[in-house]
Amino acid sequence: MSTAARRRTELDQSYLTHYATPESTGSAGFSIAYDVLRSKAEAFSLDWSGYDEGxxxxxxxxxxxxxxxxxxxxMRGLMWRGRHQSKVFQVFMQLCLHQFCRLASLEExxxxxxxxxxxxxxxxxxxxxxxxxxxxxHPGSDYIEFDDPLVTWMHFNGPVVWLAVMIVRSAxxxxxxxxxxxxxxxxxxxxxxxxxxLLDACLKEKLPNPEACKDPTMANYKDGVNGSPFFGMFLPSGAGASLASPDDLFTSxxxxxxxxLTKIEEAYDALFDVPEHDRLSIRFQQDKKKDARELTPYPIPPNP
Known part of the structure; x- marks a missing residue:
């Protein structure tokens, strides 16, 4: 298993309110952001009747x-959601690096x-x-200062459910x-x-359970990305047979x-005209020594 994939440094929460809303809606940044939002809308194609996120x-x-x-x-909301998905994703990848979990959890x-x-x-x-x-x-508006107070959501627990499923499927x-x-x-x-x-209630349960939260109705969801009731949810799952093909599965x-995530970050940077030295995407972080860390296994302290 390769450990050459770069570990990202996540943005501070203030990043999402630091840059003012552009005055003109006709800029190139608006066009770039629109294209990203449209691609997310096209992926958000499943019918989750009975669930309304807001x-x-x-x-x-x-x-x-x-x-x-x-x-x-x-775009502020997508960035906020991307940040939290990145944290959860990094935890899962670290668990896989240490062999507490397996990437096979992503198959279904x-x-x-x-x-x-x-x-x-x-x-x-x-x-x-x-x-x-x-x-x-909690609602997104508890953490993000939106221009329109109606642009909010009830909660965003999808990443936590995703990580819980990955753990139950392979730990x-x-x-x-x-x-x-x-x-x-x-x-x-x-x-x-x-x-x-909380764990005392489930430590006697049978683990792992590869069938946990399996839903065959989502087998055709495009690009192996989660089908979910949450707009902008893109943690991987449903990869199926593709998991067996790459030479370096972890890195891929x-x-x-x-x-x-980089597409969202670059659209955000373009829309809000973020200076290059503050940009978040990997392309602009690579020259920052403080962010040039590798995703290597987190060292486990020896037992006393």
């Missing part, structure tokens, strides 16, 4: 019929909302005890998994007592995810 999803999925004035708010698409197995629900509850994931339990020891997540620090601090209490999985 104006953020409805505007984004109907971008072709919306006024361009909503584009800055939609993930069903996010309905009839979650108890074990997935318990693992998701334990993950939500980490400070870095708690914002996903053999939940206590070891959560000990590692605490040590690596990607998700911030947590209440160990709460994690232990890593770069496939960040190629999607």
């Amino acid at each position: 104006h953020f999803a409805s505007l984004g999925s109907n971008i072709a019929r919306c006024s361009p004035v909503v584009i800055p708010d939609l 698409p993930v069903q996010h909302l309905f009839n979650l197995p108890d074990l997935v629900a318990h693992v998701g509850g334990a993950l939500f005890s980490f400070e870095g994931l708690k914002p996903l339990m 053999t020891n939940l206590a070891d998994v959560f000990d590692f997540i605490v040590q690596c620090g990607h998700l911030g601090r947590c209440s160990k007592e709460e994690v232990d209490r 999985t890593y770069h496939a995810f960040y190629s999607r």
Whole structure:
């Protein structure tokens, strides 16, 4: 397994409110952002009857019929969602590097909302005890200053469900998994007592369970990216037979995810005319020594 994939440094939350809304909707930046939003709308094609995420999803999925004035708010929301998906993705990839989980978890698409197995629900509850994931339990407007107060969502728990499913599908020891997540620090601090209490309810469950949250109705979802009720959700799943073909599966999985996120970041930078020295995409981060780190296994301290 290669460890040559670059580890990203995530943006500070203030980045999303630092740059003012452009005065003109006719700039090249608006055109670039529109193309990215349209591609997300085209991917957001499944019928999730009975679930309504709010104006953020409805505007984004109907971008072709919306006024361009909503584009800055939609890009702020996509950036916020991309940031949290990146944190969750890095945790999963680190778990795979340390052989706590397996990339084979990605083979089947993930069903996010309905009839979650108890074990997935318990693992998701334990993950939500980490400070870095708690914002996903609340409306986007609690964290982002939108121009239009209606552009919000109820919550964005899709990444947490995704990570819980990846863990349940391939982990053999939940206590070891959560000990590692605490040590690596990607998700911030947590209440160990709460994690232990939540895990006590499921440590006797059979692991792994490769069938967890499997949904064959999403088998044809394009590009091996999650079908979900959340607009702008692009964590990988449903890769199927393609997992067996690349020579370097770890690196190809890593770069496939960040190629999607980079498109969002570059559109955001163009729309808000972000100076090059502040830009987030990998192309502009490569010359920053402080960000030029490799995604190598996080060292586990020896037992005392």
